[in-house]
Amino acid sequence: MPSKINLMNRVTISHSECLDIGRETTGAIDKFADSIAAARSEPVLFGFDPDVPESDVRRSSEALLGVLGESIAVFEPDNKWFKLQVKIDASPERTHGISENPLHIDYIDREIPPSYIGLLCVRQDPYFGGLTQLASLVEAARAIRPQAREILSESFFRYWADPTAYNVGPSLPSFSVLGHDWHRFSAKMIPHLVTDSPVLVAAGQKHVKEIRAALLEFYEALLATRTSHRLIPGDFLIFPQHVYAHGRSALGYGQEFIEDPKRRLLLQIYGRDRSTAD
Numbered sequence: 001m002p003s004k005i006n007l008m009n010r011v012t013i014s015h016s017e018c019l020d021i022g023r024e025t026t027g028a029i030d031k032f033a034d035s036i037a038a039a040r041s042e043p044v045l046f047g048f049d050p051d052v053p054e055s056d057v058r059r060s061s062e063a064l065l066g067v068l069g070e071s072i073a074v075f076e077p078d079n080k081w082f083k084l085q086v087k088i089d090a091s092p093e094r095t096h097g098i099s100e101n102p103l104h105i106d107y108i109d110r111e112i113p114p115s116y117i118g119l120l121c122v123r124q125d126p127y128f129g130g131l132t133q134l135a136s137l138v139e140a141a142r143a144i145r146p147q148a149r150e151i152l153s154e155s156f157f158r159y160w161a162d163p164t165a166y167n168v169g170p171s172l173p174s175f176s177v178l179g180h181d182w183h184r185f186s187a188k189m190i191p192h193l194v195t196d197s198p199v200l201v202a203a204g205q206k207h208v209k210e211i212r213a214a215l216l217e218f219y220e221a222l223l224a225t226r227t228s229h230r231l232i233p234g235d236f237l238i239f240p241q242h243v244y245a246h247g248r249s250a251l252g253y254g255q256e257f258i259e260d261p262k263r264r265l266l267l268q269i270y271g272r273d274r275s276t277a278d
């Protein structure tokens with residue numbers, strides 16, 4: 001049985017602790033050093049007092065992430081925080097969409113995907129959907145058959161490059177799903193594994209059927225480790241992308257009846273390990 005993570009151990013941070021961490025008061029962060037260090041290999045959930053002003057929570061969250069590495073601006077050169085909003089007209093399975101956003105890593109095709117993702121919950125979905133999903137890439141890689149592992153270790157894959165990303169390196173012309181530093185997976189590749197697949201390089205086109213079977217096996221193993229988490233306002237989840245894939249469950253039915261300022265809102269921030277940045 002794969003082990004499932006448990007985020008019941010929410011590390012609560014009081015109003016005054018939050019302000020002290022954000023102001024970098026001597027010793028303020030030390031109390032949380034062990035919890036934050038654990039995020040190098042597993043998801044860690046911090047719980048801020050929901051009454052603390054958002055700007056203070058953001059400052060404190062950045063300081064926590066700063067223990068692991070450097071927070072990086074990926075979407076705009078000067079803005080480290082990105083709003084994951086719900087938009088009725090967005091592609092349903094993508095950022096801002098209302099369907100399930102299946103398991104994936106962000107910036108799958110980039111030379112250096114962000115090492116950490118931080119998700120700060122401002123509002124949960126009033127219709128009870130939009131859970132945050134996590135699944136262990138490392139455990140899934142261990143669980144599959146050696147033949148599947150071999151296929152997924154070949155540089156058969158490519159992906160659509162997002163031209164607007166900063167601080168993640170160039171888009172790789174080809175990559176393997178299983179690698180030494182990174183496992184690069186997105187469930188969104190699976191429907192595209194057909195003849196003349198846009199997610200396979202020329203060498204991969206000869207093996208579409210085997211690749212599809214191997215990727216499905218990997219996805220099944222990943223799903224066996226998947227856990228779902230309902231973040232509540234003030235929650236700040238940090239997880240390492242080189243170990244965990246993430247996703248979002250479908251938003252609750254009837255999003256069109258929720259006014260925009262009341263829909264689910266998460267703020268996302270990325271971090272990079274100092275060791276990778278050097």
Ligand SMILES: O=C(O)CCC(=O)C(=O)O
Nearest residue numbers: 084094095101106247248
């Ligand atoms: O909405 C979420 O919780 C996650 C969205 C996401 O993973 C993405 O846009 O890449």
Ligand SMILES: [Fe+2]
Nearest residue numbers: 104105106246
């Ligand atoms: Fe994502």
